[in-house]
Amino acid sequence: MLLIPIGYFHGSTTDKHRAPRQPNPEHGIDGIIKLDKGYDFEQALIDLETFSHIWVIYGFHKANGWKPMVLPPRGEKKRGVFATRSPYRPNSIGISVVKLSNINGLNITITGTDLLDGTPIFDIKPYIPYADAQYEANAGWLDGLNHEETEVLVTEDLTHMLDDEEIARIIKHAEQSLRDSPLPHPYRRIKHIEGNVYELSIKEWRLLYRIINERKVIIEAITQTGSMK
Known part of the structure; x- marks a missing residue:
């Protein structure tokens, strides 16, 4: 066929x-x-x-x-x-x-x-x-997994940057990646920094976030290779 x-x-x-x-x-x-x-x-x-x-x-x-x-x-x-x-x-x-x-x-x-x-x-x-x-x-x-989605927040400083179309797109992608789980997984380029702080890589972008609890994280910083956002 x-x-x-x-x-x-x-x-x-x-x-x-x-x-x-x-x-x-x-x-x-x-x-x-x-x-x-x-x-x-x-x-x-x-x-x-x-x-x-x-x-x-x-x-x-x-x-x-x-x-x-x-x-x-x-x-x-x-x-x-x-x-x-x-x-x-x-x-x-x-x-x-x-x-x-x-x-x-x-x-x-x-x-x-x-x-x-x-x-x-x-x-x-x-x-x-x-x-x-x-x-x-x-x-x-x-059915044996936890289906509760992770709530992804951003700091007030990053909220003001969402007018930048590229940054808004990257943060939306980060929300999709972290929604299932904010912990390292082969499907997600996540690196443990220290304590409850992790870094998510999306191509040339790096997003630093903190795990507040099991189902809530806050993105605190976003950087691009060679520059700071």
Whole structure:
């Protein structure tokens, strides 16, 4: 079977390390699926706008190869890849539920997704609550983890710097990275400095933060290689 993209996603994030790990209406990415011309997709889209959410089937275009055992972002134990959402799969195919905001011609605006700019789209299906929502389902090994998110705060000095678009973007990325846990993990470039002080690295940026308690941290300083912010 040969899969041919029907279009591509266009959004603001190209770096897989800066994308949310799951679709999320609050912290997800907004963007547009642009379907290819010349295939009568205009007719294929008829009545899709009557749904609030859709399934998007896509390709992990930045994943190379696959691994039978992977270390998920949550937890410290390797799991079988079929028991995770890892993009490194035998067939690099992903599926996400996203909110459908608008359809204009061949352009489909969606919100709260985890897709990267340039993601190939293979199919679109309506999300049907009575068929797709399984209220009796459990979350497997994830049920044994603490799902309470870490609250990420910034000092007053840094709050005044959020008008800087680049700094605001880096801090938002830091919030996404620290939300699951502020402690060192192979998925997060975190270094213990001393006591309850840690440093998170995001490319050339270094963010110094302090752990207030198990589920609250405060970012106190942000520096860029060769300069001070």
